[in-house]
Amino acid sequence: MATLGKCLSLCCRPGLFRIMPTCSVLYRTMFNKYGEKWEGFPSDWLSTLHNLTFDKGFWIKKLENRMWKEKVKDQEFRPQRLETLGPDLATATFIVARNGAVKFVGQDRWIRIDKDGKYALPNRKVEGLYLEAVDASGTEILYTGLSNFVDLHHLRYLNFSNCKFFDDWCLSYLHIFETTLEFLDVSGCPEVTERGLATIHKLSNLKCLRMANLPKVQNPEFVALLLEDIMPQCTILGACPDTEKILDSKQDENKLQHDTRIDIKTKSLSESQPVISQRILGIAHSRGKDGL
Amino acid sequence: MLRTSYQIFRCFNRRGLLWKQSPRYLTEDEKKDIPAVGKYRSPWKMFRKEIKDYFDENITPIEPEIPLETEALIIGGGAIGSSVAFWLKQRNPKGFRVTVIERDPGYTQASSMLAVGGIRHQFSVPENVQLSMFTSVFLRNIREYLSVLDSDPPDVQFNHQGYLFLVPEERAEYLSQSVEMQTNLGAKIRLMNRQMLAQKFPWLNLDGIALGSYGMEGEGWFDPWLLVRALKAKNISMGVQYVKGEVVDFDLKEVGLPGKKDLFLDSTVIKNPEGQLFKCRMSYVVNCAGPWAGQIARMAGIGVRKEEGLSTPLPVEPRKRFVYVVHCPDGPGLETPLTIDTTGVYFRREGLGGYYLCGASPNSEEEEPDTSNLDVDYDFYEKHVWPALAYRVPKFEVSKLKSAWAGFYDYNTFDQNLVIGPHPYHKNMVFANGLSGHGIQHAIPIGRALMELLIDGEYKTINLSRFEFPRLVDNEPIQEVAIV
Numbered sequence: 001m002a003t004l005g006k007c008l009s010l011c012c013r014p015g016l017f018r019i020m021p022t023c024s025v026l027y028r029t030m031f032n033k034y035g036e037k038w039e040g041f042p043s044d045w046l047s048t049l050h051n052l053t054f055d056k057g058f059w060i061k062k063l064e065n066r067m068w069k070e071k072v073k074d075q076e077f078r079p080q081r082l083e084t085l086g087p088d089l090a091t092a093t094f095i096v097a098r099n100g101a102v103k104f105v106g107q108d109r110w111i112r113i114d115k116d117g118k119y120a121l122p123n124r125k126v127e128g129l130y131l132e133a134v135d136a137s138g139t140e141i142l143y144t145g146l147s148n149f150v151d152l153h154h155l156r157y158l159n160f161s162n163c164k165f166f167d168d169w170c171l172s173y174l175h176i177f178e179t180t181l182e183f184l185d186v187s188g189c190p191e192v193t194e195r196g197l198a199t200i201h202k203l204s205n206l207k208c209l210r211m212a213n214l215p216k217v218q219n220p221e222f223v224a225l226l227l228e229d230i231m232p233q234c235t236i237l238g239a240c241p242d243t244e245k246i247l248d249s250k251q252d253e254n255k256l257q258h259d260t261r262i263d264i265k266t267k268s269l270s271e272s273q274p275v276i277s278q279r280i281l282g283i284a285h286s287r288g289k290d291g292l
Numbered sequence: 293m294l295r296t297s298y299q300i301f302r303c304f305n306r307r308g309l310l311w312k313q314s315p316r317y318l319t320e321d322e323k324k325d326i327p328a329v330g331k332y333r334s335p336w337k338m339f340r341k342e343i344k345d346y347f348d349e350n351i352t353p354i355e356p357e358i359p360l361e362t363e364a365l366i367i368g369g370g371a372i373g374s375s376v377a378f379w380l381k382q383r384n385p386k387g388f389r390v391t392v393i394e395r396d397p398g399y400t401q402a403s404s405m406l407a408v409g410g411i412r413h414q415f416s417v418p419e420n421v422q423l424s425m426f427t428s429v430f431l432r433n434i435r436e437y438l439s440v441l442d443s444d445p446p447d448v449q450f451n452h453q454g455y456l457f458l459v460p461e462e463r464a465e466y467l468s469q470s471v472e473m474q475t476n477l478g479a480k481i482r483l484m485n486r487q488m489l490a491q492k493f494p495w496l497n498l499d500g501i502a503l504g505s506y507g508m509e510g511e512g513w514f515d516p517w518l519l520v521r522a523l524k525a526k527n528i529s530m531g532v533q534y535v536k537g538e539v540v541d542f543d544l545k546e547v548g549l550p551g552k553k554d555l556f557l558d559s560t561v562i563k564n565p566e567g568q569l570f571k572c573r574m575s576y577v578v579n580c581a582g583p584w585a586g587q588i589a590r591m592a593g594i595g596v597r598k599e600e601g602l603s604t605p606l607p608v609e610p611r612k613r614f615v616y617v618v619h620c621p622d623g624p625g626l627e628t629p630l631t632i633d634t635t636g637v638y639f640r641r642e643g644l645g646g647y648y649l650c651g652a653s654p655n656s657e658e659e660e661p662d663t664s665n666l667d668v669d670y671d672f673y674e675k676h677v678w679p680a681l682a683y684r685v686p687k688f689e690v691s692k693l694k695s696a697w698a699g700f701y702d703y704n705t706f707d708q709n710l711v712i713g714p715h716p717y718h719k720n721m722v723f724a725n726g727l728s729g730h731g732i733q734h735a736i737p738i739g740r741a742l743m744e745l746l747i748d749g750e751y752k753t754i755n756l757s758r759f760e761f762p763r764l765v766d767n768e769p770i771q772e773v774a775i776v
Contacts, residue, residue: 047387172452201627
């Protein structure tokens with residue numbers, strides 16, 4: 001059976017589509033080309049013979065290109081996922097399956113994939129389950145991956161720290177959360193520049209931005225000042241390198257409240273809600289610590 | 293090796309096969325010995341020269357720098373020329389020969405360098421919107437397209453601030469319809485009423501403004517020099533030949549039956565920096581000469597000769613535009629988009645130090661500045677730009693003009709829109725001209741469209757067949773309303 005499959009896969013080259021239609025179906029399903037239409041030989045197919053080369057660099061580069069394309073394809077938006085799970089769960093499944101963590105409204109537990117590859121998320125639509133926080137730190141999320149964030153009306157916390165492919169374009173995409181997002185963390189992203197940070201002003205409800213260790217930002221203090229001018233309600237953390245040391249140690253968490261250089265506004269919040277900034281900081285420190 | 297008597301005749305004949313059909317439309321003293329294309333070159337002489345160079349330690353190329361023949365000859369090495377070269381060459385780097393002729397490798401007068409570098413999705417013609425959207429996608433994935441092995445990945449310093457068009461009451465209806473059209477095509481544009489504008493941009497004076505359209509994503513500005521440099525580096529790594537020379541003439545050959553002769557663009561006559569003339573035979577010649585595209589077309593007889601099919605000229609001419617650098621220490625902040633006023637005056641933030649670039653197009657044909665040089669007219673700033681700017685943004689009353697520069701628009705006098713595709717008579721001459729002021733943002737998808745047209749025979753991604761040359765012959769303009 002396996003050899004028959006192999007023979008068929010060898011026979012089913014695109015050129016045989018017209019004479020063996022069943023083979024075309026096999027070829028497409030086996031090589032995951034479902035939905036792609038064969039357009040016919042390109043008119044310059046003879047010129048491709050020039051590309052036959054024994055140059056090692058060429059083949060290595062081709063392999064890298066193929067791996068990159070697979071990565072992009074893996075993070076594409078899949079409508080079946082959205083239909084089956086609904087917007088909040090679809091995004092949650094997407095993030096958790098790629099080594100992120102999520103948290104829902106009303107729950108205090110971070111959901112993360114464990115070492116066996118399993119995660120505790122339902123596999124069909126659940127009413128009343130809304131996504132509140134996404135922690136994608138350390139993942140390889142791309143711009144195509146962000147297209148999975150659809151119809152999230154309760155998202156308040158986003159953490160993209162140490163994402164090596166997260167750049168200005170991804171930051172400019174986050175304008176879709178302008179009414180709901182309250183905390184954004186882009187520390188340690190090597191591709192973020194001050195031009196990307198200048199798009200943060202679209203997030204009108206943002207209360208805290210963390211921008212530590214951004215190697216491509218030339219004057220982080222200056223950028224933070226300009227941002228504070230146009231977003232008076234937002235706290236900018238991490239622009240001055242000294243504060244990073246304070247945040248990293250859990251015991252000194254409370255020192256932040258008494259540090260005179262940082263201005264944490266608590267006046268505008270209602271009494272029934274806990275102090276948002278402290279709660280936000282609480283979220284920031286619970287990630288990854290207890291394995292949840 | 294056997295040689296026929298014909299070939300022996302050829303190698304002894306200095307002018308080559310075409311000696312009877314001498315180049316036309318050149319002056320008498322230019323009709324000297326131009327080494328004709330297809331000239332037989334003795335291998336013995338080439339070998340002797342090679343040995344001599346080796347012993348003299350004189351490493352010179354054996355081929356003349358201007359190639360004798362090439363498949364695609366691109367006139368102009370700016371943004372559009374480099375983009376066309378990139379897309380043609382990346383299809384088959386080793387199987388397709390592309391040559392780019394650029395007379396000014398320092399790009400001192402090229403519009404690509406002197407552009408403000410904005411990219412917007414807010415156009416009134418749907419194809420223009422699609423073109424800009426592809427440029428955004430390309431710039432987002434610039435690493436995949438334009439990175440060269442062993443070099444840093446290219447970066448065009450894209451600012452994502454968006455464009456803001458402000459319109460008075462009478463144009464509000466038209467703007468909302470345009471925004472609907474742009475949103476249907478996938479652009480992310482928001483219509484803002486007076487309240488939203490006042491809240492978002494408190495430095496704006498809203499007198500006389502009814503509506504504004506703000507680009508939320510993918511719009512902004514970038515450094516066009518970095519883009520052209522990245523394109524050029526990638527092209528050279530793939531094997532595109534950048535030649536310093538100037539196209540002075542085309543060699544037109546008469547083909548066909550007696551009594552029904554047609555003209556055929558056989559080869560291009562190129563002058564090298566030392567003043568010598570060379571001919572280069574090509575499969576396609578792509579006219580990407582920017583503001584001087586009309587001149588190139590006239591050399592091919594388009595608009596000059598009386599033959600049927602050559603009577604309509606290419607209506608592209610250079611128009612000078614000024615950009616002024618203004619310093620305003622207390623000006624609009626980090627969120628400033630590229631704002632375009634009702635009068636046509638625009639400004640944008642430059643860097644983080646309180647500098648702004650501003651400019652405007654003259655309101656009528658009579659006020660068009662002289663295009664013989666790139667001198668800046670500061671009176672235009674005093675009379676047109678600064679009053680409108682200070683009225684619209686009161687903070688600019690306390691500002692100082694720091695410097696200015698001028699550049700050329702490749703202005704299409706017919707309808708200010710793109711002219712693309714082959715000429716109906718000279719089928720091997722292809723145009724990519726006439727983008728009055730939005731050349732840099734459409735350069736990349738135009739290159740791709742031409743690649744699809746020339747190699748696949750039809751437009752595959754964005755259908756630009758409306759913009760081909762026959763609309764100039766049939767006098768059917770496609771007016772682009774939102775010209776800045």
